[in-house]
Amino acid sequence: MTNDIIAALALVREQKPLVVNITNFVVMNTTANALLAIGASPIMAHSQQEMTEMMQITGSLVINIGTLDSVWIERMLFAVEQANAYNKPIILDPVGCGASLLRTQTARTIAANANNLIIRGNASEIIALAGETSQTKGVDALDSSDTALTAAHYLATHYQANVVISGEVDYVVSATRVISLKNGHHMMPYITGMGCSLTALTGAFAAVGDSTGLAATAILAIVGEIAAKHSAGPATLQLNILDGLYQLSADQIRQHLRIEVVSSL
Amino acid sequence: MTNDIIAALALVREQKPLVVNITNFVVMNTTANALLAIGASPIMAHSQQEMTEMMQITGSLVINIGTLDSVWIERMLFAVEQANAYNKPIILDPVGCGASLLRTQTARTIAANANNLIIRGNASEIIALAGETSQTKGVDALDSSDTALTAAHYLATHYQANVVISGEVDYVVSATRVISLKNGHHMMPYITGMGCSLTALTGAFAAVGDSTGLAATAILAIVGEIAAKHSAGPATLQLNILDGLYQLSADQIRQHLRIEVVSSL
């Protein structure tokens, strides 16, 4: 898998894929910079009047519900339709799923409508998105990461999606496999938009063929871990992560990656 | 008062209060990062469809009118209503008050509707918000900070609010007391969203019980002053301030705080 990740990085830098983002106001700048730093070409566009053209030329569509309202929901659903029409991968970030009905329902509708779907969220968002069905199944869960894995597995089968759970340990989940990644740093959650950046990067790698979310997850966690070594606080960490995405080498990936196939059906 | 500030900081870091922000597009990222760095938990939400749920779970509501239009004004007024219903403190940042009728009137309407109110602005915004009434009273003012103090005192009594005036000297004003704070650095106004960050931090401290604005004002000014010592320009200063909020110790507060009760009725 290490070589797949290295190859995917090389492909992004070579192809510079266009990634269309319908994302929240808080992180638009941050995720655009993360995409540029890794070598991709971001565009933030949301008008229905240009979405068909955008879906023709893009490599993927990233949808992030962090600052939601009814006007933007319409735009997101239209964009999903157009992405489906042009067979483009859709990456969904269900920000705040569970904190309001609006977010939970919108995330589920997007997930239900998307044909080629990757979902990226933290444990509580993934659990909320899966909802009662998975929580019922999750009664036997031994701890919260087990609950999240059960939820992710439900989402993977129910929506035929790949799922990434971000956290101290990241999990890359498909219907048939769970991979754990033990990179990253405890200061990363102190930067807003770190999860959203992972979602955006997942879009860049999906555009060059990684439909699992693995390459983006591994790369951001490795870069964060390296960057934290010389960061006194979260703002310096963010700066070093962006520089690190730009500088990341295959050797650094080989040296730092801590990956494990947890289960394989 | 020094011990109150130190205790408030410890409370924010321990309780990690949720702060709901309806703020302007320019500073959403900046203020979310400031809230995370101090230890709070920011969420930017504006839809009326989720505001009731948000007000149930939040510690406070921050409203910032920096990029205003009629749709957002409706949202702000609805959020104020919901914050009142759940007895949550409201922190108002009247950005650009006085520069247009729209801003002045909107800020006044929000102030009039909010039950538990803290207002944070610069001198000209505070003076414009108070308007003719206070300016009449301010005829006797000896200088511009006196005019602002007169205006702040008017706002404090008229709206039963606490008021923070940001500037070279910061003032924390209630109906019965004026406190001056002489920390900070002259380069801070060269970063966009520094005042908005103070407003957001005021929301974090209000959520743990400081309804005066004092703790946030003291802390940001101290952190700015320390950060400026090793900052060659405003971008480095912003970075060092965010790192500094994350790292700030009780000892640093004790060493740097320059506070004075100017008047007490």
Add this chain to the structure above:
Amino acid sequence: MTNDIIAALALVREQKPLVVNITNFVVMNTTANALLAIGASPIMAHSQQEMTEMMQITGSLVINIGTLDSVWIERMLFAVEQANAYNKPIILDPVGCGASLLRTQTARTIAANANNLIIRGNASEIIALAGETSQTKGVDALDSSDTALTAAHYLATHYQANVVISGEVDYVVSATRVISLKNGHHMMPYITGMGCSLTALTGAFAAVGDSTGLAATAILAIVGEIAAKHSAGPATLQLNILDGLYQLSADQIRQHLRIEVVSSL
């Protein structure tokens, strides 16, 4: 010309001109910080309810179509009308022109309506904005920068505008003159909003009388070139550019400026 640029910088720092920006969500923070760092006074305002007042007090109007929809188009066109009424320079950034009909048509409508116009874009945006007419004329173009120059010349005469083409070499084009600037650094396009920052800075200099775009173009490229010398990646570069705008001296301009009048009619 070197002395004109130095004089313009001194004027911006002295007059601190207000620059009203109707810009995209991605770069609002970035361009506000760039304007502050150079010494100007940015305000991001878009509501039609305050635009007349804003155009009375502003030095210029910056319009950037990076995140476009029908509501914002209306606001932009109204603002252009008001800027014309108060005889204020308008700086147009046709972000993504050519990527969708919506962007191309909106940029052309704004350009057609603006009385005192400066256009700032990259080569492909300038070519798309000029459209078939210029491409027909551009049949003889020897390379892509020739095509862009032909397009810029068409825009300059057709809209009675000044035009800046950003790229490895920057061009400042009027109906009667082409100036080339060979400063800058290859890492600058890895930061989102670098072109948008140039557009915003162009607004600051237009507010103090430089209707050509020359001073802003020279200054940002020089600052970027100096900043890159001690920047390991794009995030550090962005930080150093903002600090550099704040620190820039007349001597640095004299030492670094590589400027040439390419043609003069």
